[in-house]
Amino acid sequence: MNAQQRFKLLVSHLRKLLSDDPTISKLGQFSPRHAETLAAAGFGYRSEFHYLRAAKNKVEHCVGYYIPDSQMIAQRMVNDLQYPEQLLQVLVRLFERAGTNDPAIQCRMDYDDDLAGPRQRISGSNDYANRERLKSAFIDALDEEDRPLRRWFWKYIRDDNPEDHFSYELNVPRDFPSSHHLGRTISFPLIVSYDLDLGADAEASFFKYNRQLAFSGSVRIVPSGRRGWRYPTVKLNETPLHDQRTAAERQKEPYVQPGEDLDDDEFEAGREAARNRAPIPVDKIDSLAWLAGYVMCWGDGLAWGHMSTGQAFKAFHLALANAESLDVFDPLRIASEGCRHLASTRCSRQLEEAIADEIAERKAL
Structure with a gap:
């Protein structure tokens, strides 16, 4: 879609907005054709003819970020077409809406001042x-x-x-x-x-x-x-x-650690039991997959939550604390495999570094 087509689409949106506005549509001087005038004025031109000539000459592209020209809108719509002055800001906002809300037009025009009057600031701030x-x-x-x-x-x-x-x-x-x-x-x-x-x-x-x-x-x-x-x-x-x-990151080495092959159904059953605050059944006390799922959701469930948002360091240490609070075999292995089972490519290096650091600290004791 070229600039002229985008402008025509903007005009069609603006025509509908003007016709649907209960105050504007009841004015004696209102005409749907005023949409062309308002659209051109918003871009700083006196008429549609002048805008389209600029678009044909590739001076206007009708794409990107525009600061609406409220002074030209006032001149054309209020002074020339006799629209009530109190409707000026309504006309400016309708021009902004006509372009900003349609991705096909690819314009953003919803700004707070037109660079001619007072500079608007963010409430409670000195920032413009x-x-x-x-x-x-x-x-x-x-x-x-x-x-x-x-x-x-x-x-x-x-x-x-x-x-x-x-x-x-x-x-x-x-x-x-x-x-x-x-x-x-x-x-x-x-x-x-x-x-x-x-x-x-x-x-x-x-x-x-x-x-x-x-x-x-x-x-x-x-x-x-x-x-x-x-x-x-x-x-x-x-x-x-x-x-x-x-050094590993510079080499872009793969960093997904396969971990142990956990049964998905067992893992999910453990997670579900933890969510429901159920105790560990006797027949699951030796199941690595079930316990790995259990420690990821035990307590407040944040170990699972942290893994889902890529915060593997937090997830691992919370899963480890969960495992150590339970009477289970090898809490470090259970927490490590629980996190590995849920790790995505983007967070597995962070997870493996956390596991390696924990193992190194334990060996140093």
Whole structure:
């Protein structure tokens, strides 16, 4: 779908929104054809003809992030078409809704000010609302799994499901976006960090003292038209800013440990018994599979919960504490196999390191 087709689709949405609004549709001067005027004005043009000419000349693309032009909407809809002035903000919001809610149009226009009047701030903060919204939108666009940024990291890490372990520091100027940014190509410094511990320590991840693989680079946005920018592109430097991978991680060695071959039905039966707070039956006291399932859900069930969210370190130590609180054989083996049975590729290295550390500590005693 090209820019002209996207604009026509936006106009059709806007026509329906105007016709469905009980106040606007009852105005004597209202006409559904005013949707074309409002749509063009929102993009900063006096008429549909002027907008479509810009789209034909590839000046307007009708895609990306746009700051609606409420001054042009006021001039065309209030001054020229005699709509009541008190409906101005309603007209601006309808223009935003017409584009923002349809993925086929690929526009986001739901921002808090039009760069001409007072700058709106986030409630209780000194941060400008438009700046934070756009910064968040840029990061969301970069963070999609099929974007080039993800493929960049796949050269360095072995992780089948890495989306939960990235963080982004995007240095956006405090005054962005301002009117002097419109129509300009802009670059922002960026640091992208991957948590090599896969979220095992939420506090370490939050305060940035977790093990990291990080690259610096820049985010670039180019104009999408008179009032907006296209989706961002990213370029990262070849040399890592931080690289705390282990030797095994650098070699991208497989790290799934097969563990022992546990019977799935026995394992699930043990988990179900623990959920129901049932005691260990006499005929299961020697069943590794049943007991491994049991310790994963015994107590508050958090060992199982932590494994499902990739927090293998927490899961293992909780499963081990559960096993040691019960009168069972070899609690370390039972907890290890319970966690291994549930481990995904992305958290198995973390699990094996936790098991190895526990074994080493016991040998040192």
